[in-house]
Amino acid sequence: METKKYPLSKTLKRMLANAWIENKKLFGRVVLYMIIAGIYPFFAVVLPKLLIGVLETNGDNVEDSIKQVVMIVGGFFILAGSFGFLQAYIHDADYNKISRLRLNCLNVTFTKLLTMDYKYREDAQFLDQYNLAFESTSSNDNGVEGIYHKLYDMPAGVVSILILALLIGWKNPLILLGILLNIVVGLLVEKTANGYQYSMREEEGKAHRRKDYYYKTTYDFAYGKDLRLFGFEKRIIDNYNFEISQYVKITRLVQNKQLRLGVLSLLAALVSDALTYGLLIVGVIRGMSIADFSMYLSAVITLTTLLITFSKDVAFVYKEGLYVEDFYRFIDADLGTKGGDREALAETLEVEFRNVTFRYPGTEKDIFKNLNFTIHKGEKLAIVGINGAGKSTLVKLMTGLFEPTEGEILINGIPQKEFDKQEYFKMFSVVFQDVKPIAFTIGENVSCASDDIQTAQILNCLERVGLGDKVKSFDKGLDQMMLKIIDENGTQFSGGESQKLMIARALYKDANMVILDEPTAALDALAEAEIYKDFDDLVAGKTSVYISHRLSSTKFCDKIALFDGNGLAEYGNHDELMELRGEYYHMFSVQGKYYKEESLG
């Protein structure tokens, strides 16, 4: 990801520009709120002066004093009450509009995540950075929304501060100076503490990712069985506790720094208070009325509070602005290669690996080195090999989910890079090892679309994989929702049924090339035999790749490629590889013996 820095002003400008595009009226509301909330604190400042003034001037005339006090207090309640009510009403009404601005940013994040190149999803370094970017859109109080709330509140604070600063400065500018000293020190302290916190963000992000992993493992149902049956509970809890302690260590470092810096703020506040009280008391000695004394004192206290809030808000915007910057960098980063301009081919495919070397990002080991081989037009290729030999990696390369580190892949002689990414994907129907239906309807899961669904075609594909009766058993048929997470009446397919559903999806797509990455691992023997029997029909003359650990499946393929962890070790048809008496022969003999023993038994 790009790490270019840009100033806070640019981040704020962009945030304001986005807000302007999304809700222009909000700017008018900010002005209205600024006037009402800006004047509001002034009432409380003047009230003591008016009350003490009445009591001072009326002396023994109790009746007049009571009348005037009642009028002042009544007037205060009406005015301050109305302003207070309006302020709260406008603020509450606009809160959701501001939250909406964040939700729009979240939408942009989701779109980016869904459209970025797949390789980033398997890249731990990228995931750390993504977590940081995601942080700035994940809460009401921080990041994007936190700043928008502050930008909404701060103009009102400025109005109050100006009114009170004028009042106090007019009386004695030295008092203002004391308050300003307090605020400037506070601001510098806050800025330093926040800068330190931000500098720890990468470590914090990593600790957060690890802690989060264990947290999610505890409630992710997919792990539920293994955790219990293999007694992982204690280990998970111990690891979770360890990661929490690591996380706390980092946050404690930040807190300690904040505490040490806080002493400076305290000293500045003491100096400022001494100056304020000293100057006001000297004023009284020189003849200032008690009513004025109380008003100025109240003004100083209110102004100090407002300035502290304001300086905290500035520091907050500065700190959170850095996180929002991370978010914009993520949004701006070029994470999705569009590829070239070529459209999908309409013909049968030939795939050539030419001197392909591949290493996963951030790793040292080459999964393939100078790999050369071709899958010819219309050929059925079986890929076999031990676990971790690189079979699935080969599929990811073939389908353009990852690009070769060196060398190139050619489709009908055309370099893979020349194709538009989306067009390129159109040419492949793939069934992956780890099948997961999405919480959509069955029809949508097969067609991958929500409109223009070819019902007859979907049903036909489902029939062909043996799911016809299952779908007919639902009242809603193809409209039956899958999984229970969105719809509690959703259906839960077994592992094998899910695998069949994915094969139906691949059939429906009817792409130029079919790739099945262990598509029968979860199927029972009968279902697997059915799929094998119909394999020719399923791929219907298309170029196809079939990855399986069950070597019986290689028999109906034209060619077999055996990978052994160091690349392509053996290549040929079944008879040729058996004659070679190499690894394939060995694997086939072991599996054959096992099958024979099983059938004899």
Ligand SMILES: Nc1ncnc2c1ncn2[C@@H]1O[C@H](COP(=O)(O)OP(=O)(O)OP(=O)(O)O)[C@@H](O)[C@H]1O
């Ligand atoms: N995202 C990744 N980052 C780093 N290494 C990876 C990544 N994905 C896979 N690998 C490594 O690449 C190697 C090949 O993995 P691959 O999944 O392609 O093997 P496979 O032959 O399909 O294995 P299996 O038969 O178990 O499915 C393995 O050593 C694996 O650990």
